[in-house]
Amino acid sequence: MGYALNFNLIWRHFDKLWGGLLLSLELAVISIAIGVVIGLVLAVWYVSAGRVVRAIIAAYVEFIRNVPLILLVYLVFYGVPTVVDLAYSAPTSFVLTLSVYSGAYLVEVFRSGLEAVPRGQLDAGKAIGLTPWQRLTHVRLPTMLRITLPALSNTFLSLFKDTSVASVISVPELTYGAQWINFNTFRIVEVYLVTTAMYLLTGYVLLFALRLVERRFRAAR
Amino acid sequence: MATSSHDNPALLDIAGVSKAFGSVEVLRSVSLKVDKGEVVTVIGPSGSGKTTLLRCVNFLESYDSGSIRIDGKEVGFREAGTRQRRSERDLAAMRAETGMVFQSFNLFPHLTAAGNIMLGLTKVRGKSKAEARQIAEHWLSRVGLAHKADSLPAELSGGQQQRVGIARAVAMEPKILLLDEITSALDPELVGEVLAVVRSLAEDGMTMVMVTHEMAFARDASSRIVFMADGGVSAVGPPKEILAQETTNERLRSFLARFRASHF
Numbered sequence: 426m427g428y429a430l431n432f433n434l435i436w437r438h439f440d441k442l443w444g445g446l447l448l449s450l451e452l453a454v455i456s457i458a459i460g461v462v463i464g465l466v467l468a469v470w471y472v473s474a475g476r477v478v479r480a481i482i483a484a485y486v487e488f489i490r491n492v493p494l495i496l497l498v499y500l501v502f503y504g505v506p507t508v509v510d511l512a513y514s515a516p517t518s519f520v521l522t523l524s525v526y527s528g529a530y531l532v533e534v535f536r537s538g539l540e541a542v543p544r545g546q547l548d549a550g551k552a553i554g555l556t557p558w559q560r561l562t563h564v565r566l567p568t569m570l571r572i573t574l575p576a577l578s579n580t581f582l583s584l585f586k587d588t589s590v591a592s593v594i595s596v597p598e599l600t601y602g603a604q605w606i607n608f609n610t611f612r613i614v615e616v617y618l619v620t621t622a623m624y625l626l627t628g629y630v631l632l633f634a635l636r637l638v639e640r641r642f643r644a645a646r
Numbered sequence: 647m648a649t650s651s652h653d654n655p656a657l658l659d660i661a662g663v664s665k666a667f668g669s670v671e672v673l674r675s676v677s678l679k680v681d682k683g684e685v686v687t688v689i690g691p692s693g694s695g696k697t698t699l700l701r702c703v704n705f706l707e708s709y710d711s712g713s714i715r716i717d718g719k720e721v722g723f724r725e726a727g728t729r730q731r732r733s734e735r736d737l738a739a740m741r742a743e744t745g746m747v748f749q750s751f752n753l754f755p756h757l758t759a760a761g762n763i764m765l766g767l768t769k770v771r772g773k774s775k776a777e778a779r780q781i782a783e784h785w786l787s788r789v790g791l792a793h794k795a796d797s798l799p800a801e802l803s804g805g806q807q808q809r810v811g812i813a814r815a816v817a818m819e820p821k822i823l824l825l826d827e828i829t830s831a832l833d834p835e836l837v838g839e840v841l842a843v844v845r846s847l848a849e850d851g852m853t854m855v856m857v858t859h860e861m862a863f864a865r866d867a868s869s870r871i872v873f874m875a876d877g878g879v880s881a882v883g884p885p886k887e888i889l890a891q892e893t894t895n896e897r898l899r900s901f902l903a904r905f906r907a908s909h910f
Contacts, residue, residue: 554742
């Protein structure tokens with residue numbers, strides 16, 4: 426094997442990777458933030474709703490979970506604008522898609538957390554005269570958060586990695602930057618080595634930060 | 647069977663309450679009056695409806711027919727006779743007038759001992775944080791836990807948790823305190839500290855209805871004992887009468903006999 430590693434060309438175009446990483450993080454943070462709102466609202470609604478609403482929410486979750494993300498990305502970016510008169514940029518389209526996608530996964534996380542809050546705690550909240558809204562915000566959600574934090578960290582990390590799918594609609598995030606460098610320099614091994622290291626490092630930092638938050642809350646059990 | 651006479655309306659008036667879970671009748675036309683300052687203990691075999699009855703009093707459970715009034719006010723329904731449930735807001739306000747202590751403590755795990763007591767004071771009673779904290783500290787020292795104000799439930803023993811549970815309930819200054827087998831989940835050596843707190847509340851004149859298996863406590867601390875069997879009140883009376891060996895109530899006699907055999 427006469428392949429000699431040469432990273433010079435990678436460093437010359439490193440701004441594509443660095444800028445890509447920042448965009449990846451931005452896409453992830455915005456999508457997750459919207460997804461958390463979708464997930465929380467639907468999960469709270471689900472546990473207190475009747476059969477019809479439950480069925481609708483379950484259908485949304487099942488649909489998203491059984492369709493590959495890349496297909497959804499194509500559907501929203503190419504499919505929707507051809508049917509309805511809408512125009513949006515590729516990054517906006519991807520954020521939209523990943524938000525709805527992450528929302529479905531987060532509904533599941535939050536719902537199981539809400540259902541895991543011991544009945545006795547809710548009874549105690551009722552017994553001291555808290556209204557349903559106060560029981561939700563002061564008893565059920567804080568306990569749910571503690572229960573779901575580990576699962577939440579994993580979901581967040583997984584969603585961060587999912588931003589790489591945005592490369593298929595030319596959103597210049599990290600994976601797209603790597604592809605660009607590869608096409609223009611043919612240093613395939615080097616560029617993917619560096620990119621992998623960047624995903625790995627970012628993932629570790631994120632996980633470390635989330636575990637710190639978990640520990641803080643766990644101590645408060 | 648003794649029934650006490652009532653000149654003034656009773657503080658708690660349970661009249662003909664029935665409830666079924668599916669085809670199982672858990673309460674069969676239960677009636678019971680509790681006067682202000684009384685300590686009523688409810689005993690009976692498991693499955694006799696004791697806990698369900700207690701949970702109906704603050705409407706943690708609904709019931710199918712009958713009426714429960716506290717201070718003359720219907721608890722769960724808009725008026726006696728109608729089956730129109732009160733709004734959740736109304737129910738919350740009604741429940742704030744009763745305190746409840748649970749078998750499994752049910753402290754809020756994310757709040758400190760003081761925080762558990764302060765939640766109802768600030769959110770329901772509208773007190774300031776500082777005032778609520780003061781009240782919390784007062785009650786914590788009453789139950790002997792002044793030094794644990796800033797401890798989380800997980801850092802407390804079962805007995806300590808239950809004393810916080812009692813403090814949380816009484817700090818709201820309820821008209822009546824409901825105690826649901828509050829020592830059943832405790833190690834035997836921790837039962838005494840919790841019962842001592844209940845006893846001191848009784849001496850202060852707190853009206854209490856207490857479901858318990860602690861016969862010695864029922865004998866010594868209660869004004870009346872209610873014996874429940876098969877979802878109904880089988881006997882009511884002063885402790886001496888109910889716990890007498892020579893009772894003619896067959897169910898009560900066999901319950902006490904079994905109880906004595908297993909506990910002494």
